[in-house]
Amino acid sequence: MMTNILIVDDDIHILNLLTIHLSKDGYQVFQAKDGVEALDLLQEKSCQLAVVDVMMPYLDGFELTKKIREQYNIPVILLTAKNQIEDKEQGYAAGTDDYLVKPFEPKELSFRIKALLRRYDSRADDSVVRIGHTTIDKKSYEVQTGSRTILLPLKEFELLYFLMSNPLQVFSRDRLIEQVWGFDFSGDERTVDVHIKRIRERFSTLTDDFQIKTVRGVGYSLEAKRS
Structure with a gap:
């Protein structure tokens, strides 16, 4: 074609x-x-x-x-x-x-x-993204880490999927809002902070495959654990 x-x-x-x-x-x-x-x-x-x-x-x-x-x-x-x-x-x-x-x-x-x-x-093509022993599947909307399957609220899932699909890239809060919530979103940047905090809390005890780092004055970046 x-x-x-x-x-x-x-x-x-x-x-x-x-x-x-x-x-x-x-x-x-x-x-x-x-x-x-x-x-x-x-x-x-x-x-x-x-x-x-x-x-x-x-x-x-x-x-x-x-x-x-x-x-x-x-x-x-x-x-x-x-x-x-x-x-x-x-x-x-x-x-x-x-x-x-x-x-x-x-x-x-x-x-x-x-x-x-x-x-x-x-x-x-990449509906499934893998980092270490953690996979995130856009088709089933499931996150698998080790033997555990986690179902996240939709926006948390989409935020994590976007960050896992673009590791080591730093994204501003505005860019994340654009990507996950869309241009017509009427909330503010704190929404991103709240969702990042929830994702960190969910996965901090489950896996060390990745960490979401705060880049001061800029936004957030997902880092994979070095093997």
């Missing part, structure tokens, strides 16, 4: 250049000249990845990325002409997976697309 890539840029030359290059790589490419057009296209076509320019009329790349995140589980690469750290921060806050500063080589974009598609493919 052919992989569909959406390219969103108000520069027709960039659209055409990337379409030619990515088509040679075997992708089916769909073009949109702004964010509104991109959202319309995503409703009609099933795309596996989006390449989004930051500076666009009607709906900029940051806002478009947020909207894609709300509705679709596909990776997003942001393109920008600026190399400002603030833009990168805003891009990652919006939910982008990767960032590329113009001008760039089309070949570099190809590498990044391949890497992201691999990452998302493996994430989709």
Whole structure:
């Protein structure tokens, strides 16, 4: 099955250049000249990845990325002409997976697309995550540690599953809320702290396969025990 890539840029030359290059790589490419057009296209076509320019009329790349995140589980690469750290921060806050500063080589974009598609493919396949003697199964919603099976409340399960799927990565409370509770969550960051505390209390006496560390001023990270 052919992989569909959406390219969103108000520069027709960039659209055409990337379409030619990515088509040679075997992708089916769909073009949109702004964010509104991109959202319309995503409703009609099933795309596996989006390449989004930051500076666009009607709906900029940051806002478009947020909207894609709300509705679709596909990776997003942001393109920008600026190399400002603030833009990168805003891009990652919006939910982008990767960032590329113009001008760039089309070949570099190809590498990044391949890497992201691999990452998302493996994430989709891995309904069971194992750390040491502990496994967490997204299909049965069970956690198995040694010979014991634990059934967690839904949000605790989803929080633990996300952290176990991404060990050693540090996630802010905002990112965890986004991932587990969704963008329309109306509570505050303390909800994350309460759920982390409950998970720690449940597993501290059951296993030392993993620990959820507090990274001061940032958020949380799950560390696996070194064998």
